[in-house]
Amino acid sequence: MTVLMIHEMNEYTQIPLGLCTFDDGLLSQYVYGKGLPNDKIYFICPKFIMDGFNDIKQKAMTINHLRELIDMGIELGGHSYYHTKLEGLPDLKNQVYHIQRDTKNMMEWFKQELDYIPTKFCFPYNNDLNGLYQATITHYNFKFYGASRVDIPA
Numbered sequence: 001m002t003v004l005m006i007h008e009m010n011e012y013t014q015i016p017l018g019l020c021t022f023d024d025g026l027l028s029q030y031v032y033g034k035g036l037p038n039d040k041i042y043f044i045c046p047k048f049i050m051d052g053f054n055d056i057k058q059k060a061m062t063i064n065h066l067r068e069l070i071d072m073g074i075e076l077g078g079h080s081y082y083h084t085k086l087e088g089l090p091d092l093k094n095q096v097y098h099i100q101r102d103t104k105n106m107m108e109w110f111k112q113e114l115d116y117i118p119t120k121f122c123f124p125y126n127n128d129l130n131g132l133y134q135a136t137i138t139h140y141n142f143k144f145y146g147a148s149r150v151d152i153p154a
């Protein structure tokens, strides 16, 4: 299986067949990605949807865009609530505490805004902190996606 990560794409991007995953919930991914013949997972970061843009000011989808994807049968996954750089937190305890709260907030947001329960999860910045991220949230039974994916430059 070919697994791809695409943060940004346009009408000229060449997409090989396989599973396409999209991180953050960007508007461009909605516009150019939703019609691709590939299997797709959109990994959504609620903060970016609520803010209207991601951490580098790329325009995000709205909740209505996400509802449309769901109605099309396209899968949404979790990508953390805040997309925090965890290596910036002071110690292991703070990292674990943040991951627990963040994941809980993310799941509540999906339920409340979309009546949706994600079963796949992709780490923010592809950083699973040497397994700490997965170990902290095992009880959600997510299938995890991370750095093994292939990045396609914008």
Ligand SMILES: [Zn+2]
Residues within 6 Å of the ligand: 023, 024, 079, 083, 124, 125
């Ligand atoms: Zn991301």
